[in-house]
Amino acid sequence: MTTIDQHSEDERFFVELPSPVGPLRVVAHRSAVVGVYHGEHHPPPDPGLLGQAVGEQGTTPEDAGPAAVPPAATADLLGTATRELTEYFDGSRLVFDVPTSLQGTPFQLSVWTALARIPYGERRSYRDIAAYLGNPRMGRAIGAAVRVNPLSIIVPGHRVVSTTGAVVGYAAGPEAKTALLDLETVVSGKLFMEG
Incomplete structure (x- = not known):
């Protein structure tokens, strides 16, 4: 059986994570986390850098529109990133292991x-x-x-x-x-x- 990937290669997905320093938007692209932005991030990230909001049980961040369903590997990556950030905030994680990718000059x-x-x-x-x-x-x-x-x-x-x-x-x-x-x-x- 052949499966068809309905996602484009440049598609990004994000989840919103509550934290002690306010909401964080965790962004994944393909096989890496490419963004962690504060809810009050200055300057705010370009909406194209965030991608599509992934909802938990049908919920999405207020301004994000309908929830998207990422590829399974991206969903797993977002889960790992949010778990590691939660562990950081509870004091049990000192180093992040989640794959990341940076783009810049x-x-x-x-x-x-x-x-x-x-x-x-x-x-x-x-x-x-x-x-x-x-x-x-x-x-x-x-x-x-x-x-x-x-x-x-x-x-x-x-x-x-x-x-x-x-x-x-x-x-x-x-x-x-x-x-x-x-x-x-x-x-x-x-x-x-x-x-």
Whole structure:
């Protein structure tokens, strides 16, 4: 028996996940997660980057229209991503294993790769990231790349602070960034005390 795939190759699907920092939209394309966007993401992602809303038991995010049914592999991937994010928020996950894919300029990709190397519970300044990339004077360019990071939390732009340690420049605002940093500080402290 032949099956026909009714989905185009560039089709994206997203689920909305409630979280302690507000709703998150988790986006998958083919075999990778390509976006994690906050409900209050600034700048907001282009609707084409989100794709079609996947509903749970017939529900969809309020502004998303009718629910879509993704291919089984994409549905499984979205399930894995939401499980891992939920585990992150409950303090039982420090590293994400879900497959991801980033698209951007070569410079953006280098910045996002540097962000992904910041250990859980630690912070780096924009200047630290610039120095790591070989030019300590490009802090503003680093900030611009961090702001458009499509994989919030998984690629941890929230771990980047000003040189004075101030919480600045996060797509979901300083309150969400502070909440993520505080979560990691608490969990890291518990691990230290237990270890």
